[in-house]
Amino acid sequence: GENVEQHPSTLSVQEGDSAVIKCTYSDSASNYFPWYKQELGKGPQLIIDIRSNVGEKKDQRIAVTLNKTAKHFSLHITETQPEDSAVYFCAASILTGNQFYFGTGTSLTVIP
Amino acid sequence: SAVISQKPSRDICQRGTSLTIQCQVDSQVTMMFWYRQQPGQSLTLIATANQGSEATYESGFVIDKFPISRPNLTFSTLTVSNMSPEDSSIYLCSVSYRDRDGYTFGSGTRLTVV
Numbered sequence: 001g002e003n004v005e006q007h008p009s010t011l012s013v014q015e016g017d018s019a020v021i022k023c024t025y026s027d028s029a030s031n032y033f034p035w036y037k038q039e040l041g042k043g044p045q046l047i048i049d050i051r052s053n054v055g056e057k058k059d060q061r062i063a064v065t066l067n068k069t070a071k072h073f074s075l076h077i078t079e080t081q082p083e084d085s086a087v088y089f090c091a092a093s094i095l096t097g098n099q100f101y102f103g104t105g106t107s108l109t110v111i112p
Numbered sequence: 113s114a115v116i117s118q119k120p121s122r123d124i125c126q127r128g129t130s131l132t133i134q135c136q137v138d139s140q141v142t143m144m145f146w147y148r149q150q151p152g153q154s155l156t157l158i159a160t161a162n163q164g165s166e167a168t169y170e171s172g173f174v175i176d177k178f179p180i181s182r183p184n185l186t187f188s189t190l191t192v193s194n195m196s197p198e199d200s201s202i203y204l205c206s207v208s209y210r211d212r213d214g215y216t217f218g219s220g221t222r223l224t225v226v
Contacts (some may be wrong), residue, residue, distance in 0.1 A: 032213060032214075034213070034214045034215075036217075041219075041222075042206055042219055042220070043116075043118075043206075043217035043220045044155070044204075044217045045213070045216050045217070046214045046216070049213055049214055051213075089154065089155065095213065099157060100157070100215060101156075102154045102155045102174045104153070104154045104156060105153075105154055
């Protein structure tokens with residue numbers, strides 16, 4: 001089955017700096033890659049996603065890049081703010097299937 | 113976006129007892145799922161809740177321990193049976209829609225077994 005690895009497990013940045021979280025996947029059949037943000041005491045919230053027919057997608061301060069050949073994808077957050085502090089999970093799936101395979105999470109702390 | 117109401121939000125239970133968690137969605141969804149998130153860990157799929165039929169369980173999870181019901185397109189329950197401290201986790205309901213990608217998660221049930 002699919003195996004998703006996520007790095008780093010913890011990340012601290014100064015407010016205003018950029019943060020990058022990286023994930024790799026093993027199954028070349030995976031074609032959908034969402035990113036979730038989980039704040040303390042809440043369920044994960046979808047923040048951005050990308051399909052395998054696209055190399056990059058941006059939404060304001062966040063962007064995701066995908067390298068299908070290398071089987072890795074990354075989340076980029078620019079101009080970080082304290083409210084970006086949370087745990088971020090990447091995931092990989094096949095759009096026609098049910099199973100989402102989640103990474104192990106990255107705890108991001110933005111220092112004011 | 114969908115509104116998912118998950119109850120209870122948290123509970124402390126005695127070992128050997130059972131707890132039923134409810135998930136109510138404000139619109140009809142294609143699929144409903146139950147996840148477990150152990151402290152500081154990632155999300156693990158327990159099962160897919162199928163409307164009107166038995167749930168589909170992932171490896172390591174069995175119906176006797178985690179019975180699931182889904183009587184209609186907007187409601188599901190997960191029961192954690194004969195609980196032990198190892199069952200202490202956050203249990204999350206999630207749903208998917210035919211016309212959009214990704215899952216929407218409920219806010220979770222934080223279960224502590226003592």
